[in-house]
Amino acid sequence: MSEEAARAGTHTVLLTDEAATIRLARDIADILRTGDIVALSGHLGAGKSLIARAMLRRLAEDPDLEAPSPTFTLVQSYDVPKGLLLHADLYRVRSPDELDDLGLIEDLERAITLVEWPDRAGARLPAGRRLDIVIEVDPENPETGRIATLSGGVLWRARLAIAIGARRMIDAAGWSDADRQFMLGDASSRAYERLARENGETAILMISPPRPDGPAIRQGKPYSAIAHLAETVDAFVAMDKGLRSLGLSAPQILAQDLSTGLLLIEDLGPGLVIDENGPIPERYEAAARLLAEMHRHALPTILPVAEARDHVIPDYDREALTIETELVLDWYAPHIAGVTLPAVTRAEFGRIWDRLFDEVFETPATWTLRDYHSPNLIWLPDRVGHARLGLIDFQDAVLGHPAYDLVSLGQDARIDVPAALELKLLAAYAGARRGNDPAFDLAGFARAYAILGAQRNTKIAGIFARLDKRDGKPGYLKHLPRIEAYLRRDLEHPALAELKTWYQTHLPKLFAVPETPAEASAEAEPEAAAEAGPDAGDGDQPA
Numbered sequence: 001m002s003e004e005a006a007r008a009g010t011h012t013v014l015l016t017d018e019a020a021t022i023r024l025a026r027d028i029a030d031i032l033r034t035g036d037i038v039a040l041s042g043h044l045g046a047g048k049s050l051i052a053r054a055m056l057r058r059l060a061e062d063p064d065l066e067a068p069s070p071t072f073t074l075v076q077s078y079d080v081p082k083g084l085l086l087h088a089d090l091y092r093v094r095s096p097d098e099l100d101d102l103g104l105i106e107d108l109e110r111a112i113t114l115v116e117w118p119d120r121a122g123a124r125l126p127a128g129r130r131l132d133i134v135i136e137v138d139p140e141n142p143e144t145g146r147i148a149t150l151s152g153g154v155l156w157r158a159r160l161a162i163a164i165g166a167r168r169m170i171d172a173a174g175w176s177d178a179d180r181q182f183m184l185g186d187a188s189s190r191a192y193e194r195l196a197r198e199n200g201e202t203a204i205l206m207i208s209p210p211r212p213d214g215p216a217i218r219q220g221k222p223y224s225a226i227a228h229l230a231e232t233v234d235a236f237v238a239m240d241k242g243l244r245s246l247g248l249s250a251p252q253i254l255a256q257d258l259s260t261g262l263l264l265i266e267d268l269g270p271g272l273v274i275d276e277n278g279p280i281p282e283r284y285e286a287a288a289r290l291l292a293e294m295h296r297h298a299l300p301t302i303l304p305v306a307e308a309r310d311h312v313i314p315d316y317d318r319e320a321l322t323i324e325t326e327l328v329l330d331w332y333a334p335h336i337a338g339v340t341l342p343a344v345t346r347a348e349f350g351r352i353w354d355r356l357f358d359e360v361f362e363t364p365a366t367w368t369l370r371d372y373h374s375p376n377l378i379w380l381p382d383r384v385g386h387a388r389l390g391l392i393d394f395q396d397a398v399l400g401h402p403a404y405d406l407v408s409l410g411q412d413a414r415i416d417v418p419a420a421l422e423l424k425l426l427a428a429y430a431g432a433r434r435g436n437d438p439a440f441d442l443a444g445f446a447r448a449y450a451i452l453g454a455q456r457n458t459k460i461a462g463i464f465a466r467l468d469k470r471d472g473k474p475g476y477l478k479h480l481p482r483i484e485a486y487l488r489r490d491l492e493h494p495a496l497a498e499l500k501t502w503y504q505t506h507l508p509k510l511f512a513v514p515e516t517p518a519e520a521s522a523e524a525e526p527e528a529a530a531e532a533g534p535d536a537g538d539g540d541q542p543a
Contacts, residue, residue, distance in 0.1 A: 009150040011164045017144040021047055023176065024148060025054035026144065027167050028131070030180070031159045032059065032112050034083050035129050039118035042135035047146050048116045051135065055114055059085055066091050069116075075102055077111075084111040096122035098362055162207055165260035170195065173255035173264050175203060202267040203254060208233045208395070209261035218323070226323045228314040228398050233261045238303035238311035238397035240265075242367070246294065249380055249390040258306065268390035271379035274415055281421055283379055283389075285371070287409050288425040290386045292432035295366050295402040316368055316400030318357050324392050325353050327462025328507075334462070334471045336480070337509040345506055356451045359402050361497075363441075364446060368400035372408040375413055403449040407456050410449075410455060411486040413479055419489065450493035457487040484510055 015021045028038065038055070040048040049069055056067040059080045070076040070089045078085040088104055099105055104113075105124055118125055118132075131152040150160060170176060178195035183204075192379065194207040211231045214222035223229075230236065237258070239472050243250035251266035273283040314320075329346055333339050341349075369376075371393050378390030406429050410422040417425075426449065433440040460483050467473040468509030491500035503510050 009153065009157040009160060010149065011160055013148045013150065013164065013167075014138065015146040015148055016141065018050065020176075020321070021050055021148075022054040023145055023167065025051040026058045027163050028133075028150075029055040029058035030182070031163050032082070034112060035109055037108060037113045037115060037125055037130045039125060039130055039132045040114065040116045040135065041118060041132065043137075046135040046328040048135055051133065052114050052116060056085065056087060059112065063537075075104055080112075082112060086111045086113045088113065088115045090115065090117040090120035093117070093120040096120070098123045099124050128153055129155060129279060130162075160211060161260055162209060162262065165257050166205060166262050169255050169257045169262055169264060170205070175264065178203070180205070195264070204251070204265050204267050206236070206263040206265055207235075207261065208236065208263070223323065227320050228316065228396070230395040233258060233263060233395070234305045234309070235309050235397070236263065238305045239313075239367075239369075239394045239397045241305075242300070242303045243391055243394065246297070246334075247292070247385070247387060248290070249378075249387045250382060250394070251390070252393065258309075261349065267300060268380065268392065271381065271390070272374070272528065273377045273379055273389075274374050278415055279374070279412070279417055279421060280379075281424065284409060284417075284421065284425055285428040286386075287377055287389055288406060288428040289432045291372070291402070291405050291409070291431045292387050292436075293386055296433065296436045299367050301399060313367070314398050316398035316404070318354070318361070320398070321357055321360075321455060322350065324459035324462075325349075327466065328458045330462065331469060332461045333466035333507060335465045339504060339505050339507065339509075349502060349506075352502055353455070356455075356499070360448055360451055363401050363444070365399040366402050368398050368402075368404045369394040369399075370396045370398060370404070370408070372405040373412040377409075401448050401452060403445055404452045404456070407449060407453045411453055411457065411489075413460055413483060416482055447493070447495050450490050450495055454487060454496055454499060455488040457483050457490060461487065 001237060013024060033057075040052060042048050046102060052069075053067045056078065057063050057065045059082060060067075061081060062077060062106055067087070068076070071089055071091060074090065074092065075086055075088045078087070080408055084107070086104065086107060088102075090099075093099065097120060107113075108126065108129075115121065115125065125330055131150065134149045136147045136149075138147050150164070152160060170178070175195050175197070178197050181194045181196060183192040183194055191207040193207070195203045195205055208230075210233075211224055211229065214224060217223055218226060224231070233256075237253060237256065240250045244252070253263055253265050255264040256262065272282055273287065301313050303313065305311050326349075327347075329349065333341050369391070376391065376393040378392065380388050380390050401529065406425065410425045419434070426446065430440070430442050431447065433445075434442070461480065464476040464480050464483065466475045487503075489497060491503060
């Protein structure tokens, strides 16, 4: 198959045996949505019913489903987890007009529909949501081999490229026999699957297609470009190699398809840095010391991806930091606080931050993984030293202030970090840095920590409001009170007095809540943790 055909949405797949045919059917079933039509064509005995039955069983999540052919009933309906599923066999239909009596056409919009002999329907099956699969006998292997040609319109192009590309990559890596289990995605467009073999081995399929440009919002650039969010999977591959070169436990990449945005990576397992009581202190402190170890090195700013292909780590520059803080003006203010801020107030907000950012940029930048918190840290008890912490979700890494990732950890967006533990994390980090560099500026770091804590929580408050209002993901709002509490905590630092006054004046909703237990336990400023020295805290040093 030519690259032009693939770009046009047509894929030809060689299926060596029945098992390969069933795998293809399951892969397609996994990407079907309500309103989709799968049109199965081919001569008698080519394998249309085999594919239809495999799809039905996958969609019903019942490998033993009988799924009889509707040759005589013409249409069979099923209630499956994705909704209504229709299986039609139109072999006995002599005229498209007969479909009017079946009610099939009227149900297409509210169902997933599998149609054998679709040519009998004439033009009654709409083309927009239709995927055509033509099955032919492989002349080189007529007994078990089949050739499937899949084609669809623009709505199918990306989905097909991912489904076909993933299957080819998985098979080439030797994981064709693995069961694919969908995992929850994240707040981005990425998705994940766990591949599980019968012998218990697992791997992770990361689906991260190239990010489409959003609307230009400033200087002709979309938000993702201004905020330096990864445009392709190259950034993950590069940072993965860079972290592993330091002896850190980023997942091994087992296979990759860079053009489609697919990676098969090591499954680092279920080890958590939290338990039912919240953060596990010694594991959080180990994470703080890992950052100190990484930050003591002079790290490269350009990393290899593949032969003759490099990734330049972007700067976490003023433009990126600024547009992130503005999310609170654009989304949190109107949709959570219920206020619309005038231009002069927004300008004052920007002026305050501009001065604070001046301080941040005085410190040399280092690798900033950007989401260094509990969902992305995996405890690996069988490893030693800093390798005991597995690292994931670092594709948006930038070159920024070393305090930023410690803020991500100490003010974890997904779980309450008590102020006392946050101080221990600051002490663990500062002690490790000072042990390697007696000139380490403790007071300056603590000040930057407060500034970047306020910046990060300002950003996240806006993101969670946007996820709810724009993206229809209200589940993130449950974390918003925690983010607000962290922000109030940051605003108590003397360096942020002017910003605190701005918030009190223009977003008083932030302060109109009871004090949380975590806030009530805060009895010291970040400087106190920094000055506590290398022996502060009772967490274990990584072996």
